[in-house]
Amino acid sequence: MAPIGDRRDRQGSMDTTKQLGEGETLWAEILSEVQTSATNKLPSFKNLVIIGDNDSGKTSLVAKFQGNEDLKKGMGLEYHYLDVKDEIRDDQTRLSTWILDGDPHHAGLLKYCLSEETFEHTLLLLVVSMSQPWAVVDGLRRWSSILRDHIELLRIDPIRMKELEQSLVTYFQDYTEPSEESSHSQSQRRETNPLHPQPSSTDDDKVILPLGETTLTKNLGIPIVVVVTKSDAISTLEKEHDYREEHFDFIQQYIRKFCLNYGASLCYTSVKEGKNIDLLHKYMLHRIYGFPFTTSALVVERDAVFIPAGWDNEKKISILYENMTSMKPDDPFEDVLIKPPTRKPIQRDLEVLAEDEQTFLMKQQMQLSKTPAPGGTPRQNAPGGKEEQRDSPLRSAGGSPRVSGSPGTGAGLTASPKKADGARAGGATNEGVLANFFNSLLSKKTGAGGAAPGAGGVSPTIKTDKAAVTRDAAAELDRMTRAKKPITQISTTTNDSQS
Numbered sequence: 001m002a003p004i005g006d007r008r009d010r011q012g013s014m015d016t017t018k019q020l021g022e023g024e025t026l027w028a029e030i031l032s033e034v035q036t037s038a039t040n041k042l043p044s045f046k047n048l049v050i051i052g053d054n055d056s057g058k059t060s061l062v063a064k065f066q067g068n069e070d071l072k073k074g075m076g077l078e079y080h081y082l083d084v085k086d087e088i089r090d091d092q093t094r095l096s097t098w099i100l101d102g103d104p105h106h107a108g109l110l111k112y113c114l115s116e117e118t119f120e121h122t123l124l125l126l127v128v129s130m131s132q133p134w135a136v137v138d139g140l141r142r143w144s145s146i147l148r149d150h151i152e153l154l155r156i157d158p159i160r161m162k163e164l165e166q167s168l169v170t171y172f173q174d175y176t177e178p179s180e181e182s183s184h185s186q187s188q189r190r191e192t193n194p195l196h197p198q199p200s201s202t203d204d205d206k207v208i209l210p211l212g213e214t215t216l217t218k219n220l221g222i223p224i225v226v227v228v229t230k231s232d233a234i235s236t237l238e239k240e241h242d243y244r245e246e247h248f249d250f251i252q253q254y255i256r257k258f259c260l261n262y263g264a265s266l267c268y269t270s271v272k273e274g275k276n277i278d279l280l281h282k283y284m285l286h287r288i289y290g291f292p293f294t295t296s297a298l299v300v301e302r303d304a305v306f307i308p309a310g311w312d313n314e315k316k317i318s319i320l321y322e323n324m325t326s327m328k329p330d331d332p333f334e335d336v337l338i339k340p341p342t343r344k345p346i347q348r349d350l351e352v353l354a355e356d357e358q359t360f361l362m363k364q365q366m367q368l369s370k371t372p373a374p375g376g377t378p379r380q381n382a383p384g385g386k387e388e389q390r391d392s393p394l395r396s397a398g399g400s401p402r403v404s405g406s407p408g409t410g411a412g413l414t415a416s417p418k419k420a421d422g423a424r425a426g427g428a429t430n431e432g433v434l435a436n437f438f439n440s441l442l443s444k445k446t447g448a449g450g451a452a453p454g455a456g457g458v459s460p461t462i463k464t465d466k467a468a469v470t471r472d473a474a475a476e477l478d479r480m481t482r483a484k485k486p487i488t489q490i491s492t493t494t495n496d497s498q499s
Contacts, residue, residue, distance in 0.1 A: 042086055042093040046288050047118050049110075051147070052127030053139045054102030057229035060271045061127065062097055065281055076101050077109040084285060095288065107146045116154050120164055120196055123288050124224050126264070130303075131233040133243075133251050134337040140226070140258050144218075151220055164221035167196035168263045171223075172216065173208050175310025178294045194290035195223050212313050216263040223287055223309070224264035226255060227280065231303035232270040241340055246327065248302050249320040254333055256307065256317050266307040275304050283308065 050058050062080050063071035071080075078099040085092045098113035100106060114122055124147070128139045156164075174197070237243040259266045265283070269276045279295060283306075286293035298306040321329050327336050 041089075042084060042091045042289060043121075044093045045118070045121055046093075046095055047113065047122040048082070048095055048097045048125065048284065048288070049100070049113050049122055050098065050125040050127060051100045051110075051143050052102060052125075052227075053129070053135070053143075056102065056127045056129040056139070057269075057271060058099050058102075058125075058127050061125075061227065061229060061269065061277075062099060064271050064274075064277050065097075074099075076106055077112060084289065086289070086291070104142065104146060107150065110146075110150045111153075114150065114154075116156055119151075119154060119156060119222065120160075120193065122222060123195060123284060124222055125227050125284075126224055127227045127229055128255075129230045129233075130228055130268070131230045131236075133237065133247075134334070134339045136228070136251060137254055137258075137333045140255070144258075144262065147222075148218075148220060151222070156221075161221055164196055165219045167198065168219060168221065168223065169211065169216055171197055172211060172263060172310040175308070177296050195287060212260070214257065214314060215260050218261045219263060224259075224262050225280075225284070225287075226259055226264050226266050228255065228266070228268045228305075230270060230272070231268040231275060232273050234303050245302075246324045247337070249323050250327055250329070250331075250336055252302070252305060253317050253320045253329055256312055259307070259309075260312060260314070260317075263309055265309040266305060266312075268303055268305040270303065276306060279306060 050062065052058055059071055059073045059078070062082075063069065065082055066080065078101075080097040080099065082095040082097055083092065084095050096113075100109060100113075114124075126140065126143055126147075128136045130136070234243075234248060237247075255266060258264070267276055267280045267283070269280055271277065282291070282293060282295070285291045295306070297308060297311045298304060
C-alpha cells in the first residue's frame with residue numbers, strides 16, 4: 001500500500017495532465033475557428049467584366065449598382081468597384097468592375113481585366129439593348145466571338161480548362177429551385193469558389209440528368225449573364241413600329257437559345273423604371289460569393305424576364321411558339337426584325353455660295369451708270385464705249401446759262417440762295433457753285449467801274465473791262481476743270497489773285 005504522500009503526488013500529476021489536455025483542446029478549437037473564418041472571409045480578388053455595344057446601357061447599369069446618379073462615361077477600358085457587404089458574417093469587400101468600350105477595336109484591352117490569373121474568378125455580363133431589337137442577335141454573336149477569340153489566346157492549362165468547363169456543367173445539372181431552406185443551407189456552407197462549384201462527396205448517390213442537345217454546346221469555361229437593358233422600350237416599339245406580342249416572344253426565344261448554348265443566365269432590366277436592378281445585383285453576388293438567393297425564374301412579364309442558369313431547357317422555350325402566327329421560330333432573325341428606315345431626314349445647314357467678285361463688281365458698275373449725276377443728265381458709261389456727257393460749268397442744272405440780264409444792273413448775275421444751297425448739298429463738283437462764284441466776280445468788276453446804278457447806258461471802259469474779265473474767268477474755269485481741283489482750293493486761289 002502506497003503512502004498517503006505518494007497518493008497525493010500521483011493525484012496532483014493526473015490533475016495537471018488533465019488540465020494540460022483541456023488547454024490543448026481549447027487551443028485546437030480556437031485555431032479551427034480562425035481557420036474556418038479565414039476561409040469564409042469575402043475574397044478581394046473577384047472580378048466583374050461587362051461587354052457590349054455602345055449605348056447599350058453598361059455605364060448606367062453600374063451607376064445604378066453603385067447608387068451613383070452622375071457616373072460619366074469613359075473610353076477604352078473603364079474601372080469601377082462595387083461595395084459588397086455580408087450581413088450574416090459582418091464582413092465586407094470590394095468587387096472590381098470593368099467596362100469595355102463598345103468599339104470592337106478595343107477588344108485587345110480585355111487582356112488587362114481577363115487574364116490567366118483572374119479567369120476562374122470572373123463573372124461576365126454581356127449587355128444588349130431592347131431599344132434596338134433588330135441589333136440584339138448581331139450584338140450577341142459579335143461579342144461572344146470576341147470573347148471566344150480572347151480566351152483561346154490565354155495560356156490556361158488544358159487540364160484546368162476542362163475542369164472549369166465541367167464545373168459549369170455541374171452547376172446546370174445540380175440546379176434546384178431556390179427556397180428559404182436551401183438558402184439557409186447555402187449560408188452555412190460556402191464554396192471556396194462559387195463561380196466554379198465542385199461536386200461534394202455527399203452527392204455521390206444523386207442521379208445526374210444529362211444535358212439537352214443544345215445546352216452548353218459552346219462552353220467557354222466562364223459564367224455569363226446576358227443582360228437585356230432598356231426593357232421599357234417595349235411600349236415604344238409597339239406604338240412607333242407596330243410590334244406585337246409575337247415579336248417579343250420571337251426575340252425572347254432567340255436570346256434564350258443563345259443562353260442555352262453558352263450556359264448563360266438571362267435578365268431583362270430597365271434603369272429608367274428600376275426593373276430587376278436589385279434582382280440582378282443579388283444574383284451576381286450569389287454567383288460570385290455564394291450569397292443566399294431565393295428568387296426563381298420569372299417569365300410572365302415580358303419586360304422583366306429573369307432566367308437563372310440551369311433552369312431553362314428547350315421544352316420550356318417551346319411554349320413561346322404558341323403565340324407565333326405570322327412567323328416561325330427558325331426564321332432568320334434579320335428577316336423578321338428589319339431595321340426601320342429613318343423617318344426624319346437629317347436637317348443640314350444650307351450651304352451659301354459667295355457670288356463671284358467680278359460679277360458683283362459688274363453689277364455695281366451697271367447700277368452706278370444708271371444713276372443720274374447730281375445736277376446733270378444721266379451718265380452713259382455703258383460698256384458700249386460711249387463717253388460720259390457732262391454739263392458745261394457755266395450752265396445750270398436745267399442747261400440754261402447763268403449769266404443773263406443787264407450787266408449794269410447785275411440782274412440775274414447773282415444766283416438765288418436756295419439754288420446755291422442746293423448746289424452745295426449736291427457735292428463739291430457741282431457746276432452751279434462755280435457759276436455763282438464767277439458771276440459774283442463779274443458783278444464786283446462791274447460795280448468798280450464807277451457807273452451809276454441808275455444810268456441808262458454803259459461806257460466803253462466798262463464794256464472793255466467786262467469782256468476782259470469774262471475771258472479771264474472762262475480761261476480760269478477751263479483750266480481748273482481740266483485739273484479737277486476742289487472748290488475750296490479754287491476759291492482760295494481766286495481770292496488771293498483778287499487781293
